[in-house]
Amino acid sequence: MSGFVYGILWILARTVAWVCFRYRVDGTIPGRGGVLVAANHASYLDIPLLGCGMTRRAWYLGRSDLFPVPVLNRILRSLGWIPLRLGRLDRDAFGKAIDLIRAGKVVVIFPEGGRSLDGRLRPPKAGIGVIVAQTGCPVVPAYIKGTFEVLPAGARWPRWRRVGVRFGAPLQFEGRELHNKGEAKRFYQRVSRAVIEKIAALGDVPAPMRGHEDDTPDRPTAGARHAE
Numbered sequence: 664m665s666g667f668v669y670g671i672l673w674i675l676a677r678t679v680a681w682v683c684f685r686y687r688v689d690g691t692i693p694g695r696g697g698v699l700v701a702a703n704h705a706s707y708l709d710i711p712l713l714g715c716g717m718t719r720r721a722w723y724l725g726r727s728d729l730f731p732v733p734v735l736n737r738i739l740r741s742l743g744w745i746p747l748r749l750g751r752l753d754r755d756a757f758g759k760a761i762d763l764i765r766a767g768k769v770v771v772i773f774p775e776g777g778r779s780l781d782g783r784l785r786p787p788k789a790g791i792g793v794i795v796a797q798t799g800c801p802v803v804p805a806y807i808k809g810t811f812e813v814l815p816a817g818a819r820w821p822r823w824r825r826v827g828v829r830f831g832a833p834l835q836f837e838g839r840e841l842h843n844k845g846e847a848k849r850f851y852q853r854v855s856r857a858v859i860e861k862i863a864a865l866g867d868v869p870a871p872m873r874g875h876e877d878d879t880p881d882r883p884t885a886g887a888r889h890a891e
Contacts (some may be wrong), residue, residue, distance in 0.1 A: 669720055677715040688716040690830030697764035697800045701858045704773035705782050706810035713771060713807055714853050716828035721769040725759055759860060764798045774858055780813035786871040787859040789851035801833035803860055806866035828863045
């Protein structure tokens with residue numbers, strides 16, 4: 664899809680969000696370079712509201728079974744949806760996300776792996792670490808506020824509530840080669856934990872209990888710090 668069409672849809676989404684939900688954006692993402700944005704997920708409204716909160720075009724990793732209609736699938740892919748098969752590491756989807764970030768694009772991931780059914784943060788999956796390890800990109804945590812109250816899972820019509828997005832400071836994860844699956848598992852747990860705790864802090868909500876992070880195996884390495 665052309666940048667012009669995407670821009671028109673961005674303006675439309677931003678206008679509707681502002682008029683209907685008193686939409687507010689706090690913070691921003693880096694203006695250039697490959698970036699991974701990691702956000703909470705409680706509603707189907709999260710993608711358009713997160714997207715119109717960024718001035719850069721973004722691509723989104725999302726469940727592959729959400730839109731089974733072929734024509735709709737093609738339209739959504741052209742808008743930036745990257746279908747992700749759950750239950751295992753989807754190398755095709757993650758490979759596309761990695762290629763986009765290496766090309767200087769913005770990719771969005773929802774570390775919880777799906778929508779929250781009660782609005783609270785869920786334990787994070789480890790897939791975010793795969794992208795970080797392969798690209799070395801900064802991770803921008805984001806908290807989307809109010810979308811669960813507007814359109815929770817199972818709701819047919821939206822409610823009129825205030826919504827907003829808050830972007831945090833970018834995190835940079837320093838890497839080293841890992842020599843076995845045990846080290847890889849610990850690295851992914853460390854990355855996913857650091858990100859979900861930053862998301863929780865942005866929303867001033869409790870982080871999920873420790874010890875429940877998924878541990879998808881793959882490669883490299885260690886500690887988080889704020890990117891300069």
